[in-house]
Amino acid sequence: MTSTRQTVRRGIIDALPLFIPAIPFAFVLGVTILHAPLSALVGWSSSWVIYGGASQLTLITLLSDGAAVAAAVMAALIVNARHLMYSAALAPAFQQQPAWFRWVGSYFLIDQVFALCVLRKHLPPEEFRAYYLATGLTFWLLWCAATGLAIIIGPTIPSEWGLGFTVPVMFTALVVMGIDRWPKAAAALIAAAVTFLAADLPHRSGLLLGAAAGIVFGLLYEGSRK
Amino acid sequence: MSGLIAIVIAGLGTYTSRALFILALANRRIPHGVSVAMEYVGPSVLAALVVALLTAPGQGGLPGAAELVALLVATLLAWKTRNHLLTLALAMLVFWALGALL
Structure with a gap:
């Protein structure tokens, strides 16, 4: 039991x-709402219904x-499609967990x-669960409180x-910090250019066209390297 | 009302993206093409979003010089410092300073 308590404390401290970095984001989201x-x-309900800063900001701005x-x-x-990768990477660790935790843990x-938590996926199941819930609940409480305060x-x-x-x-900062290779920078520039050219399409659908152009460039580039 | 519906649908979709492999497909792998595409989703969507915001209807087509210079400053700061708070603070200062001068 003490070991679980230590794991929980470790999770909160981590x-x-x-x-x-999420604090300015919460503030920007509050202003947007x-x-x-x-x-x-x-608007605030999106913090716990969706629970994902970049997607909340995307949805509400649009x-x-x-x-x-x-x-x-x-x-x-x-x-939010990137969460599929997280889900796949943690799925083996979740196989040893009770059903309720697979449903609840997915939300966090x-x-x-x-x-x-991916760094601790080889912990014993009870400890992994305690650590995961400690980090998950800490972020969740802070995010709901910070966006509400904003x-x-x-x-x-x-x-x-x-x-x-x-x-x-904020979105510019997110784009730049997510770029670790030049093809991603090229994809971002292509997406920006196509969105600009398609700015007059109805219902702001130029955004989706631009995003698709960047992703298609990425697929073509990676395909051509094989 | 439509805002609430949008939030609920986005919430259900987001939960699905987080739960899909954990709840349903634990023994499956993501197809290679999909994982490559996902690498490019972040930069593409967010860059498109920045442009969509700057060319919003009612803002009169092209963004102003203050906006463009501030975003250029934000790009350099984010790249060099990887610090959200610093990037936001200095880019806004540049935006306000140029807005007052121009």
């Missing part, structure tokens, strides 16, 4: 520093932008939880500050 054609409560609901949802789900599988203090910020611009800045 999670806290990884939450720091306040400017969106949604009630603050519905909805505020007048995109069709289908296009906005599609874009948010494409942003965000980038940071994956990064921490929505509450957001209205005190004057609109002349142009804080809406924090959204493209």
Whole structure:
């Protein structure tokens, strides 16, 4: 029992520093929700219904932008497609877990939880479960609290500050930090160029066309290397 | 109302992407083509999103110089420092400074 308690404490301590980069993100999301054609409560509910910062920001920005609901949802789900990789990588560790934990644990599988828990997938099942739940619940509580707080203090910020611009800045930072090889930079530039050229398509569907162009370039490039 | 529906559908889809292999396909591998495509999803979608935001209807086509310079600064800072908070803070300072000057 003491060992479980230590594992839980370890999980919480490991999670806290990884939450720091999410704080400006929570703030930007809060500002976006306040400017969106949604009630603050519905906007905040995305923090626990979807529970994924980049996809929440994608969905709510596109909805505020007048995109069709289908296009906005599609874009948010494409942003979240990377979770399939996490799910596949952790599936063997989850095979030794009870059914309730496979259902509940899946909900908490965000980038940071994956990064921490994939390193401990060979722990004994009870310890893995304790560590996973400790990191998962820590991030979840902090994220719901931080986005809620951002929505509450957001209205005190004057609109002349142009804080809406924090959204493209945050996404730019995410693009750049996700690029580890030049073909990914090329894919990002192609996606940007095609989206720009397709800006007049209805319901903001140029975004999906641009994203598809970048992904197709990646597939063609990787295919040509074989 | 449509906002709530969008959030719920996106939530169900997101849960499915997290649970699919853990709950249903534990013995399957992701096909090679799909995992290659997923590598390129992040940079492509997010770059497209930045452009979509800058060319939003009602902002009058091209983004202004303050926006472009600030995003260039953000790109360099994100690349060199990998620090979200610093990138956000300095890019916004550049945006405000240029907005006041131009």
